[in-house]
Amino acid sequence: MSFPWAKEYQPQNGFMQWMDERLPLPRLVYGAIGAGYPVPRNLNYFWNFGVLAGFALMIQIITGIVLAMNYAANTAVAFNSVEYIMRDVNAGWLLRYLHMNGASFFFIVVYIHIFRGLYYGSYKAPREMVWLLGVVIFLLMMATAFMGYVLPWGQMSFWGAQVITGFFSAIPLVGEPLREWLLGGFVPDNAALNRFFSLHYLLPFVIAGVIILHIWALHIPGSNNPTGIDVKSEQDTVPFHPYYTSKDGFGLGVFLIAFCSVVFFAPNMLGHPDNYIPANPLSTPAHIVPEWYFLPFYAILKAFTYNFLWIDAKLWGVIAMFGSIALLFFLPWLDKSPIRSASYRPLYRKFFWFGLLPCIAVLGVVGAMPAEGLWVPLGQVAALYYFAHFLIIIPMISYFEKPEPLPMSITESVLGKAETPAVGATPATA
Amino acid sequence: MVRPLGILVGLGFCMALVFALVTTVWTMATTPTEDPKNTPYFWQQEPRPANLPSSGPFAQFDRVQLQRGFRVYKEVCAACHGLNLVSFRNLEAIGYSEDQVKTIAAEWPIQTPSVDPNTGEAAMRAPIPTDRFPSPYPNEIAARAANNNAIPPDLSLIVKARAGHQDYIYSLLTGYRDVPAELPEALRPGVGLSYNPYFASLNIAMANPLTGEGQVTYDDGTRATPDQMARDVTAFLVWTSEPKLENRIKTGWAVLGFLLIFTILAYMSYRSIWAEKKGR
Numbered sequence: 001m002s003f004p005w006a007k008e009y010q011p012q013n014g015f016m017q018w019m020d021e022r023l024p025l026p027r028l029v030y031g032a033i034g035a036g037y038p039v040p041r042n043l044n045y046f047w048n049f050g051v052l053a054g055f056a057l058m059i060q061i062i063t064g065i066v067l068a069m070n071y072a073a074n075t076a077v078a079f080n081s082v083e084y085i086m087r088d089v090n091a092g093w094l095l096r097y098l099h100m101n102g103a104s105f106f107f108i109v110v111y112i113h114i115f116r117g118l119y120y121g122s123y124k125a126p127r128e129m130v131w132l133l134g135v136v137i138f139l140l141m142m143a144t145a146f147m148g149y150v151l152p153w154g155q156m157s158f159w160g161a162q163v164i165t166g167f168f169s170a171i172p173l174v175g176e177p178l179r180e181w182l183l184g185g186f187v188p189d190n191a192a193l194n195r196f197f198s199l200h201y202l203l204p205f206v207i208a209g210v211i212i213l214h215i216w217a218l219h220i221p222g223s224n225n226p227t228g229i230d231v232k233s234e235q236d237t238v239p240f241h242p243y244y245t246s247k248d249g250f251g252l253g254v255f256l257i258a259f260c261s262v263v264f265f266a267p268n269m270l271g272h273p274d275n276y277i278p279a280n281p282l283s284t285p286a287h288i289v290p291e292w293y294f295l296p297f298y299a300i301l302k303a304f305t306y307n308f309l310w311i312d313a314k315l316w317g318v319i320a321m322f323g324s325i326a327l328l329f330f331l332p333w334l335d336k337s338p339i340r341s342a343s344y345r346p347l348y349r350k351f352f353w354f355g356l357l358p359c360i361a362v363l364g365v366v367g368a369m370p371a372e373g374l375w376v377p378l379g380q381v382a383a384l385y386y387f388a389h390f391l392i393i394i395p396m397i398s399y400f401e402k403p404e405p406l407p408m409s410i411t412e413s414v415l416g417k418a419e420t421p422a423v424g425a426t427p428a429t430a
Numbered sequence: 431m432v433r434p435l436g437i438l439v440g441l442g443f444c445m446a447l448v449f450a451l452v453t454t455v456w457t458m459a460t461t462p463t464e465d466p467k468n469t470p471y472f473w474q475q476e477p478r479p480a481n482l483p484s485s486g487p488f489a490q491f492d493r494v495q496l497q498r499g500f501r502v503y504k505e506v507c508a509a510c511h512g513l514n515l516v517s518f519r520n521l522e523a524i525g526y527s528e529d530q531v532k533t534i535a536a537e538w539p540i541q542t543p544s545v546d547p548n549t550g551e552a553a554m555r556a557p558i559p560t561d562r563f564p565s566p567y568p569n570e571i572a573a574r575a576a577n578n579n580a581i582p583p584d585l586s587l588i589v590k591a592r593a594g595h596q597d598y599i600y601s602l603l604t605g606y607r608d609v610p611a612e613l614p615e616a617l618r619p620g621v622g623l624s625y626n627p628y629f630a631s632l633n634i635a636m637a638n639p640l641t642g643e644g645q646v647t648y649d650d651g652t653r654a655t656p657d658q659m660a661r662d663v664t665a666f667l668v669w670t671s672e673p674k675l676e677n678r679i680k681t682g683w684a685v686l687g688f689l690l691i692f693t694i695l696a697y698m699s700y701r702s703i704w705a706e707k708k709g710r
Contacts, residue, residue: 041707083515083587086674093674094681238707246700253693260689264682265487268590276591276671277583286630306453308446316446323443333432377458380451384444391440395433 002222003038005234006031032215038237039244040225042414046116047223047244048251049109054211055252056106061204063099071151073197075190078153079278097267103145104270105259107293110138119352121340122224128332129217135328137210142294142325144203147196149291150188154275159288161188161196167301170318187281227413228340229406236410287370295367296360297321302371303383320383327390334390337398339406347401351393359385468614475627480600480661484668489679491669493525498648499666500524502659505646506639507585508540510577513563515586516670523673524666531559540564578622580635589664589671596664601628603660606638 009027011017020027030036070089072081085092114134117123123131146164150157165188168179184191222231231237238244262269270292274285290298304316327334342349359382366379407413466472483492500521503513518535522528541554542564557564565584567573573581592598605628609618619625623633640656648654668675 080515087515087520093678097678242703243707246696246703249696250693250700253689253696257686257689257693260682260685264678264685267678273591273593273595276587304446304450306446306450308449313450320443320446323439327436327439330432330436334436336433377451377454380447380454384447384451387440387443387447391436391443395436 002219003231003234003237005237006038007036007239009034009036032219033240033245035239035241037219037222037240038231038234039223039240040231040236040410041238041243042225042227042410043223043244043247044226045251046112046120046226048248048255049113049116051248052109052251052255053106053113055255056102056109057204057207057211059098059102060106061208063095063102064201064204066095067099068201071197073151073194075153075193075279078151078193082152094263097263101259101263101267101270103148104291104293105255105262106141107145109255110141111293114138115357118356119342120224120226121228121335121337121342123332124335124340125332126221127218127224130214131332132329133210133214133217135325137207137214138328139325140203140207140210144200144207145291145293147200147203149275150193150196151200152275153193153279155277155279155283155285156272156275156288158188158279158281159285160290161192163288164290165192167318167321170312170315172315224340225410226341226343227407227410228344229410229413232409233411289368292364292368295365296363297324297367299363299367299379300324300383300386302367302376303380305376305380320387324386327387331390331394334395335398336395337401337403339403344404344406345401346404347397348394351389351397355385355393356389359389467612468616470617470630470632473610473613473617473627473632474630475601475605477594477597477601477628478604480596480664482596482661482665482668484665484675485596487679490676491524492665494650495662495665496524496669497526498646498650498652498659499662499664499669501648502640502646502663503585503666506659507663508563508566510566510582510636512565512567512582512584513586513670514565514584515562516673517560517562518557519559520673524669528559535559535561538564540566543568578635582636585667585670587671589667591671596668598628599667600660600664602626602634603640603664604657605629 009020009024009030011020011026016026019025027036067085070081070085070092072078082096085096087093089095117131117134146160150161165179165183168182169175171178180186182192183189184195222237225231272289272291289295298321301317301321304313304320306316307313308316337345337348339345342352362378362382363386366375366382369375483490483495503511518531518538521531521534526534535557538557542557542561544553544555545551546553566582567576570581589595589599594601605626607625607627609625613625617632619633623635624637625632626634640659643653643655645656646654646659652658672678
């Protein structure tokens with residue numbers, strides 16, 4: 001699809017020939033994830049995480065469909081229906097723990113995937129569309145995960161729904177009616193639980209659809225690589241199959257070992273004990289915290305405590321929290337540096353490792369802590385850096401940065417200068 | 431266009447945060463710090479390890495211990511605490527025979543709500559093995575009325591529903607202490623409450639349930655000290671919270687073994703496919 005030397009699909013027998021002339025589905029797969037897709041030969045293990053994210057989505061959809069056969073979306077019985085799955089459904093405990101921890105591992109994998117894109121400049125031209133669709137997938141994932149967490153109807157389900165739908169009430173004038181309209185009531189109740197279940201079942205398929213667009217958009221320019229430089233010749237690439245299918249197979253094994261270690265030996269490690277208490281609208285938990293993958297954004301929400309410019313602090317927090325993700329949509333145009341990979345951007349690299357990553361880690365910890373004592377100013381400093389990093393530092397950095405020299409080609413970066421045959425050169429005759 | 435606007439928006443967020451930070455620090459600097467001794471947090475204690483065989487990578491249940499724990503539940507806890515996710519038939523999983531379960535259900539001191547088969551009026555009957563453990567109170571109001579306005583929580587999931595899990599339950603049951611002399615007045619137990627430094631608010635509505643040796647008679651000759659009874663009933667409650675625990679651990683080791691072999695083979699095929707590209 002992307003390069004002139006991409007191998008063309010050749011039907012291997014009469015049936016495939018017949019099929020190819022009528023519905024060239026095998027041709028599509030061959031070009032998308034088969035030998036017909038040339039990929040840079042120098043990808044490191046961070047490039048495994050896209051395939052792993054797709055695999056995590058498959059785990060969620062398959063376990064989720066079976067769980068839905070036994071779950072009842074009604075506030076009177078939802079909690080006990082989950083426990084029925086845990087106790088009486090054959091292998092129900094396995095399905096439920098796979099699904100519950102599958103969400104966490106989906107986010108782990110996607111976060112690594114996103115940070116890989118940030119580090120190696122995969123969001124830059126000509127891959128802006130890939131990045132934008134990725135941010136859309138991330139937003140859909142967050143909505144799906146939030147609604148899924150409400151379904152067991154435990155204490156954190158209920159109070160999490162209460163807090164998150166409360167964001168809408170921060171909108172001036174229409175906020176409160178809007179929230180009631182979305183919930184179908186004054187507080188999360190049966191109407192909300194039913195619509196959350198319906199959407200929780202729908203959105204993963206929407207995600208799968210956007211993933212197809214994400215991969216389609218990726219295949220136009222082809223994959224980025226750790227040097228960030230363009231593919232120049234056939235020797236810079238290898239066919240996706242068998243080179244990267246075999247590497248992804250190994251990566252998948254490592255991923256599954258980590259995933260299954262948690263599922264079978266510490267399945268409740270990433271959850272909150274309060275969600276094993278049935279929802280009780282009359283009893284507020286001591287600390288309402290979201291799932292771990294939302295903690296940095298929750299910390300940003302809590303950091304805004306001052307009615308700056310006469311705008312309510314709560315509204316600032318909600319705008320900032322959504323803004324912290326929305327700004328990713330503008331990243332390809334905020335960063336003007338022509339160099340993609342941070343490996344050749346000394347300043348950007350320093351801000352990435354010593355600024356952005358510690359800042360996200362601090363936000364994650366602060367998000368889990370009660371809003372008191374030193375946690376408050378610490379979260380405010382980290383949130384300050386977050387916005388400064390994306391909206392001030394990244395747009396300005398390319399003026400001051402002196403990029404390090406790039407290799408001539410991908411092949412040179414792999415084999416070293418001496419052994420790299422010049423592009424298009426014919427072997428010298430003796 | 432995007433960059434100047436982005437910088438402007440970024441400066442807006444940063445200014446809002448600078449103001450928030452300054453006011454936070456100012457408030458912290460000018461507010462006198464509260465004496466930590468006045469907060470329950472200062473007096474709370476970390477749970478002590480329950481050391482049950484159901485923890486760790488080779489977790490399993492000691493069925494004799496679970497039966498002792500069930501006895502403690504039956505003779506002490508069941509008076510106030512329900513177990514509404516567990517059926518009598520489930521007791522077969524901890525080593526009781528079908529007949530024993532029938533007897534346990536039939537002799538259970540609390541009856542199950544039912545309907546009179548002749549008149550259709552509400553009635554009570556002895557539980558049968560397929561029934562859940564009947565709740566000790568007909569409703570929440572009755573539970574509150576009998577317990578100084580506190581509802582005794584259902585114990586089915588209690589181990590998973592509390593931070594600290596089995597260690598917390600064990601520590602709480604053995605954690606009743608005399609009120610320390612220097613405890614501030616505001617933190618002292620009110621009427622009907624007992625001091626227990628493992629409980630979040632320090633003062634718990636449940637009176638010390640395990641008061642003396644021999645409160646429960648064990649069949650297997652184990653000395654029924656309060657510590658032993660607390661450990662045994664905690665083990666039983668680990669089982670009610672996670673009855674499929676042993677199944678999960680066993681499956682887990684088989685799955686990890688399979689995945690290890692798969693991953694080694696996948697690695698070898700990856701190396702051999704890439705050999706010519708990386709060979710040097």
